[in-house]
Amino acid sequence: MKILACTISIGLVYLSLAPAWADEPSIMVLVAYHSMGGHTEKMAQGVVEGAQRVPGTKVLLKRVGQVTADELFSADALIVGSPVYWSNMAGEVKTFFDNWQFKFGIFPEWKMRNKVGAAFTTGGQLSSGKELTMLTILAAMLGNQMIVVSGGGAFGASATTEGDSPGIDEKELAGAKELGQRVAEVTWTMKSAPKR
Numbered sequence: 001m002k003i004l005a006c007t008i009s010i011g012l013v014y015l016s017l018a019p020a021w022a023d024e025p026s027i028m029v030l031v032a033y034h035s036m037g038g039h040t041e042k043m044a045q046g047v048v049e050g051a052q053r054v055p056g057t058k059v060l061l062k063r064v065g066q067v068t069a070d071e072l073f074s075a076d077a078l079i080v081g082s083p084v085y086w087s088n089m090a091g092e093v094k095t096f097f098d099n100w101q102f103k104f105g106i107f108p109e110w111k112m113r114n115k116v117g118a119a120f121t122t123g124g125q126l127s128s129g130k131e132l133t134m135l136t137i138l139a140a141m142l143g144n145q146m147i148v149v150s151g152g153g154a155f156g157a158s159a160t161t162e163g164d165s166p167g168i169d170e171k172e173l174a175g176a177k178e179l180g181q182r183v184a185e186v187t188w189t190m191k192s193a194p195k196r
Contacts, residue, residue, distance in 0.1 A: 026056045027187050029180070030071060032064045033081035034092040039122040039161045039168055040083045046173045047079055047120060047157065050180025057184040064096035069104035077116035077187040078146070079180065080137050084121060087129030089136050097140040110145050116187045117141035117148045118179055119155065124162035131155055147190065151175075151182035 029051045035041035048059045060071060064080070072078070082093040100106040119137035123130045134155040138148045150156050152175030159165075159172035168176075 024056070026058050027076040027184065027191055028074060029057060029059045029077045029079065029184055029187065030067070030075035031059060031061045031079045031081070031180070032067050032096065033061075033120075034064050034090045034096075035081075035083065037083070037161075039159065040081050040120075042168045043120050043122055043157060043159055043172070043176045044081050046168075046176030047081070047180035047183075050177030050182075051079075051184040053177070053181050054184035054188065056188070059180075064093055067096065072100070072104060073111050075115065076191060077118075077183050078112070078141070079118045079120065079183055080141075081120040081122075082133055082137065084123035084129045084133050087132055089121075089133050093137070100144065106144065112141070113145040114190070115146050116183055116190060117146040118151065118183045119148075120152070120157040120176060120179055122159045122161050122168070124160070126160055126163070128160075130158040130160075134158065147186075149183060149186050151179035152177075 031044050031047050033040050033044040035044070044061060048061050051057050051059045060075070062071065080093060082089040085091065100112070106112060117138065119134040121130045121133045123133070138155065141148050157175040157179040159168050161167060
């Protein structure tokens with residue numbers, strides 16, 4: 001009986017402390033990407049690191065094919081990364097966006113409306129279609145009434161991974177971190193703005 005009483009009292013102390021942790025303000029940033037060779041994955045990790053620089057920011061890093069509807073809709077911000085395939089986003093990333101309706105049922109409630117969105121990409125050549133890839137990602141977000149931002153470059157963060165610039169160099173990784181940080185900062189601004 002004494003052991004049981006002790007266990008209950010410890011449980012009560014734990015429960016009384018739990019609300020203090022739960023009440024801390026935070027935002028959730030979802031970083032979703034596709035990567036075959038590892039370059040886009042490395043950029044995604046840089047984006048995560050940048051977002052985590054902003055206090056109170058929680059980050060979920062997942063491949064696009066593994067993102068669930070709950071994870072997508074509960075995120076305050078979404079940053080999507082894709083390698084360049086034939087001057088456009090990878091088919092897996094396009095399927096991710098298509099799934100918003102066909103698998104997740106985003107309409108008619110506009111479940112991503114007013115969430116912050118951003119893009120990043122990697123491509124082998126200097127003029128391989130990186131800007132077009134980011135613009136198509138951002139267009140999908142705009143079509144869902146998201147608020148898109150850039151960082152690390154005019155349309156988002158990008159990296160060239162062949163020729164004179166094999167892999168991801170420090171400057172490109174810094175651009176990824178800058179993008180993640182800016183998205184987190186803008187998301188905090190949006191979340192703290194007075195509701196009308």
